[in-house]
Amino acid sequence: MDENILFQTINVSKSFGPVRALNNVDFSLQRGEIRGLIGENGSGKSTLAMIIAGIVLKDGGKMLKEGKEYNPKQIQDAFKNKIAIVTQESGLIEDLSIANNLLLGREKDFTVNGFIKVKEINEAANQMIYKILKDKKFKVEEKILNYSFEDKKLIEIIKALYQNPEILILDETADAFSRDNKNLLWDVIRKVKNEGVSIIYISHTISEVVEVTDTITIMRDGEIIDNIDSNNRTEDDLKKMMVGRELKSNYYREDNQATFNKEKVVLKVENLSSKDAFHDISFSLHEGEILCLGGLSGCGMSQLGKAIFGLLKTDTGTIYLPEKNKYLKNHSPVESINQGIAYLPRDRDSEGVMLLASVKDNITLVSLDRIKRKSSFISPKDEVTFAEKGVKELSIKTANINQFCIGLSGGNRQKVSLVKWLMRECEILILDCPTRGVDVGIKAYIYQKLHQLKLQKKSIILISEELTELIGMGDRILIMKEGNLCQKIFIRDERPREEEIINYMI
Numbered sequence: 349m350d351e352n353i354l355f356q357t358i359n360v361s362k363s364f365g366p367v368r369a370l371n372n373v374d375f376s377l378q379r380g381e382i383r384g385l386i387g388e389n390g391s392g393k394s395t396l397a398m399i400i401a402g403i404v405l406k407d408g409g410k411m412l413k414e415g416k417e418y419n420p421k422q423i424q425d426a427f428k429n430k431i432a433i434v435t436q437e438s439g440l441i442e443d444l445s446i447a448n449n450l451l452l453g454r455e456k457d458f459t460v461n462g463f464i465k466v467k468e469i470n471e472a473a474n475q476m477i478y479k480i481l482k483d484k485k486f487k488v489e490e491k492i493l494n495y496s497f498e499d500k501k502l503i504e505i506i507k508a509l510y511q512n513p514e515i516l517i518l519d520e521t522a523d524a525f526s527r528d529n530k531n532l533l534w535d536v537i538r539k540v541k542n543e544g545v546s547i548i549y550i551s552h553t554i555s556e557v558v559e560v561t562d563t564i565t566i567m568r569d570g571e572i573i574d575n576i577d578s579n580n581r582t583e584d585d586l587k588k589m590m591v592g593r594e595l596k597s598n599y600y601r602e603d604n605q606a607t608f609n610k611e612k613v614v615l616k617v618e619n620l621s622s623k624d625a626f627h628d629i630s631f632s633l634h635e636g637e638i639l640c641l642g643g644l645s646g647c648g649m650s651q652l653g654k655a656i657f658g659l660l661k662t663d664t665g666t667i668y669l670p671e672k673n674k675y676l677k678n679h680s681p682v683e684s685i686n687q688g689i690a691y692l693p694r695d696r697d698s699e700g701v702m703l704l705a706s707v708k709d710n711i712t713l714v715s716l717d718r719i720k721r722k723s724s725f726i727s728p729k730d731e732v733t734f735a736e737k738g739v740k741e742l743s744i745k746t747a748n749i750n751q752f753c754i755g756l757s758g759g760n761r762q763k764v765s766l767v768k769w770l771m772r773e774c775e776i777l778i779l780d781c782p783t784r785g786v787d788v789g790i791k792a793y794i795y796q797k798l799h800q801l802k803l804q805k806k807s808i809i810l811i812s813e814e815l816t817e818l819i820g821m822g823d824r825i826l827i828m829k830e831g832n833l834c835q836k837i838f839i840r841d842e843r844p845r846e847e848e849i850i851n852y853m854i
């Protein structure tokens with residue numbers, strides 16, 4: 349046996365009902381290796397990762413760690429074997445404090461005479477955080493639910509590293525991060541690699557996979573189709589291997605002009621503030637405009653999107669729809685929908701989809717008034733037709749429209765979350781990271797679709813942490829920093845460059 353091989357799967361298979369998620373997968377990992385794992389949505393990456401981490405049980409085949417049979421029945425078995433995972437979904441308990449989440453299961457170490465020493469748990473948690481994040485501020489006694497999705501992922505990484513893993517699996521963790529946290533994560537990965545830890549790095553951001561990893565495994569339809577060296581590989585090579593056809597290297601819109609209707613403002617935000625989130629924000633969105641909002645983690649851009657849609661309370665300022673002569677004040681999301689506004693949240697699983705409802709119910713929910721016939725009667729047949737159209741529109745991989753969303757792969761859940769708004773045909777779309785977790789083929793399609801919507805005079809606020817996306821799609825780009833909007837507005841005609849934009853972010 350190769351001494352360097354730390355871990356192997358041999359002929360591992362897994363089916364979920366009729367869906368064959370993994371088909372005789374042979375995978376091996378060396379010590380101190382960073383392995384990228386890429387493939388289209390639903391190709392089996394997370395299933396493989398979760399089998400290795402003891403979260404999902406395999407149907408057949410075997411796994412070896414250091415040459416010995418490894419057959420985890422639960423995640424604790426993986427911990428004991430020094431395998432840790434940060435899953436796509438949240439792995440934390442929302443109602444517990446950060447400290448309790450970090451030290452869950454280790455309370456015994458802090459118990460004296462039956463009493464848990466809260467102060468000591470908090471102190472230990474602070475030290476764990478400091479070791480990785482240095483000066484990043486977390487109040488360890490606060491409930492984790494008060495923190496952003498990105499912050500929660502940071503806490504999960506710290507928790508995973510605390511187990512001193514020999515194998516660390518990151519399932520689309522970096523894809524959820526803004527630039528500053530991505531850099532932080534990559535520094536951590538390189539550091540632990542040098543200490544001999546092997547990393548399985550799942551991502552849809554191919555350029556980053558090439559940059560960060562040593563080797564890459566490509567999956568398609570539950571099988572490994574190739575294992576390659578990351579050196580000397582281009583993003584285009586990999587995209588082609590992944591989807592099995594050539595994809596243009598630049599899949600953003602091709603025009604270089606800001607081409608919206610400058611005379612027609614459809615949404616005017618003036619001096620809008622929300623305590624602790626953003627301050628004194630003013631901007632206008634025009635008919636047919638893609639207005640991009642970018643910034644580092646915690647800059648307030650996601651909260652701004654939420655507030656416009658009516659999901660976050662504002663303290664001062666106004667949101668005005670000039671075309672309708674309507675002010676939105678203390679408004680609910682229902683009011684926003686009625687005014688033709690759509691909102692795709694960043695946190696897919698807790699806000700974007702109803703996991704325990706069917707694909708059909710998820711897609712039709714915000715459009716029932718449109719599906720309804722004049723008699724107020726909703727025809728089940730019309731609902732089915734509507735949902736099936738949505739599934740086709742974004743090639744959602746699902747057994748059928750009655751499948752619950754919890755059984756879909758992460759990227760396919762994201763497609764459900766987005767397509768329900770595309771199907772409603774709103775005038776204004778606020779989209780927070782719409783392409784997060786979707787594969788390159790669908791990404792290209794979504795960009796085309798956004799461009800089409802723009803040409804149909806729809807207006808889009810595109811919130812994104814990906815600079816290339818901001819530059820590639822925006823008519824204008826606004827940057828937020830620490831809750832404030834920068835004065836500088838980047839205009840498409842001037843061909844803004846990444847370095848220039850970063851200067852305003854940091």
Ligand SMILES: Nc1ncnc2c1ncn2[C@@H]1O[C@H](COP(=O)(O)OP(=O)(O)OP(=O)(O)O)[C@@H](O)[C@H]1O
Nearest residue numbers: 364369389390391392393394395755756757758759
């Ligand atoms: N709990 C489940 N119940 C039913 N089907 C499932 C379940 N988990 C995964 N699947 C199916 O298994 C297949 C592989 O899914 P998996 O999540 O492994 O894909 P993935 O490559 O990680 O996709 P993504 O890039 O979208 O995250 C998909 O068709 C998915 O619908």
